[in-house]
Amino acid sequence: LRRGLRRAGMLLLAVTTIAACGGSTGSDAGGSFQGTELTEGAARPSFTLTDTEGQPYDFAAETAGRTTLLFFGYTSCPDICPVHLATIATALETQDVVLPDVEVVMVTVDPERDTQEVLRSYLDKFDPSFVGLTGTLAEVEAAQEAAGLTVAVPEADEDGNLTGIVGHSAQVIGIGADDVQHVAWPFGTRASVYAHDIAELGRLEPGAAAP
Amino acid sequence: MIRRAAAAAVLVLALAACGSEESGIPRGPDGELTVQGAFVPEPPLSLGALYLVLDNRTGTDDALVAATTDAAAETAVHGAGMADVDGLPLPDGQQTALEPGGAHVMLSGLDGVEAGDTLVVTLEFAVHPPITLEVPVAPIGSLEAP
Numbered sequence: 466l467r468r469g470l471r472r473a474g475m476l477l478l479a480v481t482t483i484a485a486c487g488g489s490t491g492s493d494a495g496g497s498f499q500g501t502e503l504t505e506g507a508a509r510p511s512f513t514l515t516d517t518e519g520q521p522y523d524f525a526a527e528t529a530g531r532t533t534l535l536f537f538g539y540t541s542c543p544d545i546c547p548v549h550l551a552t553i554a555t556a557l558e559t560q561d562v563v564l565p566d567v568e569v570v571m572v573t574v575d576p577e578r579d580t581q582e583v584l585r586s587y588l589d590k591f592d593p594s595f596v597g598l599t600g601t602l603a604e605v606e607a608a609q610e611a612a613g614l615t616v617a618v619p620e621a622d623e624d625g626n627l628t629g630i631v632g633h634s635a636q637v638i639g640i641g642a643d644d645v646q647h648v649a650w651p652f653g654t655r656a657s658v659y660a661h662d663i664a665e666l667g668r669l670e671p672g673a674a675a676p
Numbered sequence: 677m678i679r680r681a682a683a684a685a686v687l688v689l690a691l692a693a694c695g696s697e698e699s700g701i702p703r704g705p706d707g708e709l710t711v712q713g714a715f716v717p718e719p720p721l722s723l724g725a726l727y728l729v730l731d732n733r734t735g736t737d738d739a740l741v742a743a744t745t746d747a748a749a750e751t752a753v754h755g756a757g758m759a760d761v762d763g764l765p766l767p768d769g770q771q772t773a774l775e776p777g778g779a780h781v782m783l784s785g786l787d788g789v790e791a792g793d794t795l796v797v798t799l800e801f802a803v804h805p806p807i808t809l810e811v812p813v814a815p816i817g818s819l820e821a822p
Contacts, residue, residue: 551817
């Protein structure tokens with residue numbers, strides 16, 4: 466019996482693991498997303514930060530009416546951030562589906578270390594068109610709150626080296642031309658899922674939701 | 677027994693499915709500590725991570741305590757998140773995966789390392805003698821070995 470229980474446990478764990486990977490749990494009927502569908506209809510968040518040219522960037526105004534991918538990350542993140550960004554860059558090159566013009570915006574949650582220059586050289590490794598935003602710690606915290614995320618807290622040692630980030634939200638948020646947040650992609654999302662969902666976002670009409 | 681092995685295979689497959697298209701990594705031989713699937717994605721700047729799967733079939737619990745390479749200025753064994761760990765436990769009879777989103781060896785000061793390069797890395801254990809291996813550098817943001 467014990468052996469049987471253990472086996473059941475293993476299978477259960479396996480099933481749980483598959484579910485935890487996220488991805489294509491929804492039906493594939495038109496209009497559905499393969500990432501995590503956001504059904505609350507939260508609006509495109511509003512915050513102003515500084516871009517990698519040192520210019521103010523009013524997120525809601527600059528990206529209004531455009532398919533937008535919003536990600537909060539940091540350049541000394543060893544794995545989650547580069548995987549997301551590289552996967553998005555790959556997805557945007559896909560020829561299998563018709564993709565809209567997409568604005569990809571990464572906001573640093575570690576502005577102390579992620580200066581404009583550091584962010585620019587980081588994002589250029591993935592796609593020079595990706596927008597990088599930084600600001601004061603208070604400003605990037607306000608941006609995370611505006612996006613409905615828990616605020617990530619950078620921790621550093623006495624030399625100012627990052628030792629960890631507590632509470633970093635690892636998902637990427639997909640916003641449609643209707644200025645509504647529709648989908649969140651968890652860590653591990655594949656390029657094919659991004660491409661599918663970005664194409665879905667691209668079907669949304671600008672201004673469908675009144676501001 | 678065979679069914680249990682099948683269940684275990686499904687589990688390994690499921691775990692691998694998060695990071696890899698490939699099926700489960702085969703078990704190492706009895707009596708040995710083996711390293712498989714090691715890779716370092718090209719670092720966007722100077723900070724990178726080493727991933728691999730350790731299979732402890734030695735009959736003794738062990739731990740990965742350090743990984744060193746001339747290519748990096750500093751290295752640290754991290755559990756999930758960025759937490760420094762004293763040693764990553766390698767229980768006997770188990771495969772322990774260091775994979776994107778989980779445990780990894782953080783490599784800092786990896787300047788000029790690009791996809792296609794090979795790093796020579798020495799893994800140090802609490803019990804097992806050190807293992808030196810050649811680790812391929814994969815494209816940036818890779819979830820698996822090239």
